[in-house]
Amino acid sequence: MPEVLLVEDSPTLSRMFKSRIETDLDVNVVTAFSYKEAAEILASEKHDFFISLLDLNLPDSPKGEIVDLALSRFIPSVVFTGTYNADVRKKIWIKGVVDYVIKEGTHNLDYIVSLIQRILLNKGIRIIVVDDSITSRKYISELLRIRQYNVSEAADGKEALELITKHNDVRMVLTDYHMPNMNGFELTRNIRQNYTKEQISIIGISGTDEKDLSAQFIKNGASDFINKPFNTEEFYCRIMQNIAMIEYVGQINSQKVRLEELNEQKNKFLGIAAHDLRNPISAINMFSSLILEEEDTGLNEEYVDFVEEIKNSSTFMLKLLNDLLDISKIESGKIEVNRTDVNYIDFIRKCIKVNRTLAENKKISIGESFAIESIQLNIDQEKITQVLNNLISNAIKYSHRDTEITVKIFERDSMIYTEVHDQGQGIPPEEISTLFEEFQKTSVQATEGEKSTGLGLAIAKKIIETHGGCVHVESEVGKGSVFSFTLPLN
Secondary structure (H helix, E strand, O other): OOEEEEEOOOHHHHHHHHHHHHHHOOOEEEEEOOHHHHHHHHHHOOOOEEEEEEEOOEOOEOOOHHHHHHHHOOOOEEEEEOOOOHHHHHHHHHHOOOEEEEOOOHHHHHHHHHHHHHHHHHOOOEEEEEOOOHHHHHHHHHHHHHOOOEEEEEOOHHHHHHHHHHOOOEEEEEEEOOOOOOOHHHHHHHHHOOOOOOOOEEEEEEOOOOOOHHHHHHHOOOOEEEEOOOOHHHHHHHHHHHHHHHHHHHHHHHHHHHHHHHHHHHHHHHHHHHHHHHHHHHHHHHHHHHHHHOOOOOOOHHHHHHHHHHHHHHHHHHHHHHHHHHHHHHHOOOOOOOOEEEEHHHHHHHHHHHHHHHHHOOOOEEEEEEOOOOOEEEEOHHHHHHHHHHHHHHHHHOOOOOOEEEEEEEEEOOEEEEEEEOOOOOOOHHHHOOOOOOOOOOOOOOOOOOOOOOOHHHHHHHHHHHOOOOEEEEEEOOOEEEEEEEEEOO
């Protein structure tokens, strides 16, 4: 387990630091309350500290000698103090510390915990420093190594590109502008041909006075720019911010991949479950239908009602299972669109005819309003029939008796519009935006208690989108709704 050396003369602060760090991070904190105690711990050589947290003002180390002690053992050090002193701060930074923190409140402890976590992660991050000046290159590299980054160095752009090809853990490139063979702009453009900003961050560095250099670096694909000579504290903040952005995007992408895997597993389960359940439920539906068709079953009226309910429930279950199979196929990309050329007007009339019987049972009429006499469309007849049947049956389901449903067809902007108008109850405005999402049901009750699976409109939307069209709804409570879909002309 990684070990942290904590030197703090206040027992209260020491306990608070130790408890918080060990609770939040998988590390062991070894505490010392004085310079002498810290020296004894280090002299014992029983510990391998990857970082030390040092109180600058100890009773037996009034001038910050504890910092020199830790650094002499090559232990990266975070220094914290209760008072701000610009001169002391400058001297401490020159020593090569990881950070200098003022003890102002719990937010500073939060920062120290996040900093330790950052240091633990930095060893797995490679940064390439590109500069033809050996002095400048070594100085920047040493700053990065203090924060435990894995650093590689290159004297020019070509050498940097070779390192990127060689190592798969490169997350950042710090590049000077003026270099032989390949300057910083050229290097940046070359990297961007193969890597996005979310994969490798590029920070331009230059000590020249060219005012537009930072803008040109950004325009060529860099993520940031730093002028030399730079403030060490600002340098670390810029590096940490750019690395954090890459990691954040990486986490989002990983979560996306995981969600896609889970969604695939869900669709596979739905497909298997729906397929296995369909046969026994079909048998229940068939036998209950046969019982109801028999003239003399010996069943009294109450038991006939029971069988009727079994039939209705099994019919609904079959509809639900078929919808689940459809939605799982669509989401897994396994839906097949078998297109054929059809006379769309004749096709629509056939669909309306099939639904008229259901409408007549509720004394609802279905009218036609076609602005086109004949049009050929290349569609999957079975799937578009499924869409239209869903829209018309919904209109019937939520309309009152003695009302009218109208199917309209017209052309606009190279698209064929099909609209289903009803004089039903209408849909509340707050429910419109989610109406085409899976398992979303309107709060409006069907006029005669019909059930909805909450999948029909979602399936319709996906089918129309596979045909290059879109779906839409307009509704007003108490006045009715208009559901429409578009299909592109051939």
